Amino acid sequence: MPNFLKKRWLSYPFFLFLLFTIILIIYLSFYRWEAAIIALIILSGITYSTYRYEQQIQEETEQYISTLSYRVKKVGEEALMEMPIGIILYNDDYQIEWANPYIGSWFEHDTLVGLSINDISEALSPVLNDESDEEIIQINEHNFRVQIKREEKLLYFFDITEKTEIERLYEEGQPILGVIYLDNYDELTQGMNDQLKSRINSQVTSMLNKWSIDNGIFLKRTSSERFVAVLSQQILEQLERTKFDILDQIREFTSKQNVPLTLSIGIGEGSDSLPELGSLAQSSLDLALGRGGDQVAIKQVNGKVKFYGGKTNPVEKRTRVRARVISHALRELVLASDNVIIMGHKSPDMDSIGASIGVLKVAEVNDANGYVVINKEGLDTGVQRLVDNIRQNNDLWNRFISPDEALEIINEGTLLVIVDTHKPSLVIDERLLHRVDHVVVIDHHRRGEEFIENPLLVYMEPYASSTAELVTELLEYQPKHLKLDSLESTALLAGIVVDTKSFTLRTGSRTFDAASYLRGQGADTILVQTFLKENLEEYVKRSRLIESATIYRDGIAISKADPNETYGQVMIAQAADALLSMTGVIASFVISLRDDGKVSVSARSLGDINVQLIMEGMNGGGHLTNAATQIEDATVDEVEEQLKAVVDEYVDGGNGE
Numbered sequence: 001m002p003n004f005l006k007k008r009w010l011s012y013p014f015f016l017f018l019l020f021t022i023i024l025i026i027y028l029s030f031y032r033w034e035a036a037i038i039a040l041i042i043l044s045g046i047t048y049s050t051y052r053y054e055q056q057i058q059e060e061t062e063q064y065i066s067t068l069s070y071r072v073k074k075v076g077e078e079a080l081m082e083m084p085i086g087i088i089l090y091n092d093d094y095q096i097e098w099a100n101p102y103i104g105s106w107f108e109h110d111t112l113v114g115l116s117i118n119d120i121s122e123a124l125s126p127v128l129n130d131e132s133d134e135e136i137i138q139i140n141e142h143n144f145r146v147q148i149k150r151e152e153k154l155l156y157f158f159d160i161t162e163k164t165e166i167e168r169l170y171e172e173g174q175p176i177l178g179v180i181y182l183d184n185y186d187e188l189t190q191g192m193n194d195q196l197k198s199r200i201n202s203q204v205t206s207m208l209n210k211w212s213i214d215n216g217i218f219l220k221r222t223s224s225e226r227f228v229a230v231l232s233q234q235i236l237e238q239l240e241r242t243k244f245d246i247l248d249q250i251r252e253f254t255s256k257q258n259v260p261l262t263l264s265i266g267i268g269e270g271s272d273s274l275p276e277l278g279s280l281a282q283s284s285l286d287l288a289l290g291r292g293g294d295q296v297a298i299k300q301v302n303g304k305v306k307f308y309g310g311k312t313n314p315v316e317k318r319t320r321v322r323a324r325v326i327s328h329a330l331r332e333l334v335l336a337s338d339n340v341i342i343m344g345h346k347s348p349d350m351d352s353i354g355a356s357i358g359v360l361k362v363a364e365v366n367d368a369n370g371y372v373v374i375n376k377e378g379l380d381t382g383v384q385r386l387v388d389n390i391r392q393n394n395d396l397w398n399r400f401i402s403p404d405e406a407l408e409i410i411n412e413g414t415l416l417v418i419v420d421t422h423k424p425s426l427v428i429d430e431r432l433l434h435r436v437d438h439v440v441v442i443d444h445h446r447r448g449e450e451f452i453e454n455p456l457l458v459y460m461e462p463y464a465s466s467t468a469e470l471v472t473e474l475l476e477y478q479p480k481h482l483k484l485d486s487l488e489s490t491a492l493l494a495g496i497v498v499d500t501k502s503f504t505l506r507t508g509s510r511t512f513d514a515a516s517y518l519r520g521q522g523a524d525t526i527l528v529q530t531f532l533k534e535n536l537e538e539y540v541k542r543s544r545l546i547e548s549a550t551i552y553r554d555g556i557a558i559s560k561a562d563p564n565e566t567y568g569q570v571m572i573a574q575a576a577d578a579l580l581s582m583t584g585v586i587a588s589f590v591i592s593l594r595d596d597g598k599v600s601v602s603a604r605s606l607g608d609i610n611v612q613l614i615m616e617g618m619n620g621g622g623h624l625t626n627a628a629t630q631i632e633d634a635t636v637d638e639v640e641e642q643l644k645a646v647v648d649e650y651v652d653g654g655n656g657e
Contacts, residue, residue, distance in 0.1 A: 086144070086157025090117055094125065103157050106140055124155075136160070172234035177277040178267040179285045180208065183293040185225035188261055200257060204250060211246045215239060229265075236269060236298070240308070244296045247309040251294065262294035270301040291446035292462040292624070305449045307613065323470075326459045327477035333440060333456060334366045338413030341406050341436070343373040343428050345421040347569050350531065351466045353386055354495030355419040355442065357488050358471035360399055365482045368415075371399050373406045373428050380570040381538065382498075385531045386491060393487055403429035410435055417442065420467040422460060423450045423621075442470055444499075446612060448621045462623070465511045468495030472514040489523035494531050501577060505625060538571060545575040545590060552644060553651060556609070557585045561592035563636040569600055573628070576602040587611060589647075591639050598630040599639045609650075617646040 086103030212219035268280025288297040295309035344352030363370030549559035579588035587605040603611035620629020
């Protein structure tokens with residue numbers, strides 16, 4: 001392209017037009033020179049006019065670009081100096097080299113230049129060392145979103161305080177639904193005179209109304225024993241900080257009236273859908289009642305559950321009517337099944353074996369083929385003695401099978417009965433749960449978060465001493481020709497004796513009724529004691545475990561075994577029981593390595609301390625006075641530190657959670 005075109009004298013299309021016209025004029029001059037001269041004059045005029053026009057356009061363009069450049073430069077300067085975005089340049093030593101006035105306005109310093117990044121915020125230095133490109137930090141009660149440009153050593157600060165506040169208000173205003181239930185209200189008030197019933201009803205209602213008004217809760221009574229509460233997330237957090245002290249207030253008042261009336265609350269949170277919140281609240285209430293009542297269960301959409309309360313031993317609430325109904329329902333399920341498989345928990349104890357034999361008898365009396373799943377190896381000494389006696393009874397022993405054998409005989413008509421546990425992770429073989437559609441759960445433990453999915457029938461009574469006691473009551477309502485032999489009734493009685501520590505813990509009137517029934521069926525108490533005997537070596541070994549105990553806090557004894565020595569689960573539990581019998585001990589914890597490599601913690605209390613809540617804090621569970629947990633991939637010392645931290649939280653937190 002010609003140089004004059006590069007200087008924008010003429011546009012390139014016009015240059016081509018001019019060149020073509022000159023060629024035509026030259027050609028025309030050979031034939032009509034007069035016309036050629038006229039055409040040349042006209043062309044010169046057009047060229048001059050075009051040139052002047054192009055010059056004017058170029059000057060205007062250059063002026064516009066110059067003006068625009070000035071404006072862009074001015075805007076850039078204003079953006080750096082006046083826009084509400086903080087900007088900081090720093091060097092390799094994290095010293096501030098330059099900062100715009102906006103970020104400087106948040107500090108009392110005359111200038112930020114020369115200060116360290118830590119002088120701005122101690123939270124910034126760790127962020128700069130990470131790979132994150134963005135972080136939220138707080139400066140002088142304001143929240144900033146910091147964008148990090150590491151290559152340029154540049155920080156941008158965006159004030160998101162208002163946005164954060166809006167989010168906080170939104171979260172705090174999220175709706176929460178709760179269902180409040182007066183435990184055992186109808187049964188307790190049934191025999192009262194009208195005056196006493198009215199006074200208790202009025203006082204309890206008044207206490208609940210005052211509590212709701214003080215905390216900003218909408219409370220509506222829907223029946224004699226049930227209330228519905230509507231609150232916000234902020235109010236729920238406030239109630240959690242108080243550990244739901246309304247539970248203590250109601251309990252203390254009713255105890256003075258010699259009426260064991262307590263409160264259970266189910267709460268649903270974490271959803272914008274009111275129907276879903278209602279479903280969560282009812283599910284939480286069922287969970288709280290299944291754990292014995294006198295507590296709060298808070299269930300979130302993701303399935304996580306938090307518990308508060310549960311300080312007292314559950315009051316016996318089950319009735320003979322319920323036992324009869326469950327017994328008949330179980331019989332109908334057995335009659336409709338091709339075969340019945342009974343399975344307890346891993347490392348079975350007397351209660352698990354005894355209850356399994358009882359359910360096996362239910363299957364037998366209803367003409368169904370029943371089988372008990374058991375791992376025949378690695379049994380505890382006492383359980384092994386019971387199994388050895390069962391081996392001598394060929395008819396009964398032939399009904400004991402391994403998990404693999406059970407998998408071979410199951411079909412679409414199989415009924416699976418789980419006894420003495422409700423957690424899938426604790427059953428002897430979880431594969432059976434996935435292969436069988438019809439499942440029954442019979443258990444006496446407080447219900448936890450983990451639960452067997454979609455059971456046909458659930459008989460969970462945390463008020464019972466043992467699963468053997470529950471099964472014994474079910475046997476009483478089976479066909480009248482049922483007759484237990486001596487070994488079967490002895491196995492059931494052994495389960496009750498072990499779980500009640502020879503009728504000293506968690507023992508109600510129904511426990512003695514069940515024991516009386518079994519004694520009438522031929523249960524041998526001497527044989528029970530034979531099962532429970534221990535050899536001298538085990539006694540000495542357990543004594544060493546007890547000897548290592550120390551008092552950690554007032555009345556709380558913790559025993560830690562030698563990290564290089566292993567103990568059986570039963571011996572660990574026996575050591576905890578023995579510690580509890582010592583003067584001044586109100587709760588005991590025994591920590592030891594087991595043969596399977598897990599570290600076991602066995603916990604016992606007299607009722608003043610809820611060891612169930614403490615063990616749940618370590619992913620375990622159990623009862624208020626009897627609980628345990630097993631921890632993998634940890635040392636005895638690490639578990640001891642974890643236990644002490646959970647105990648501290650429980651005691652210092654007011655025994656609430």
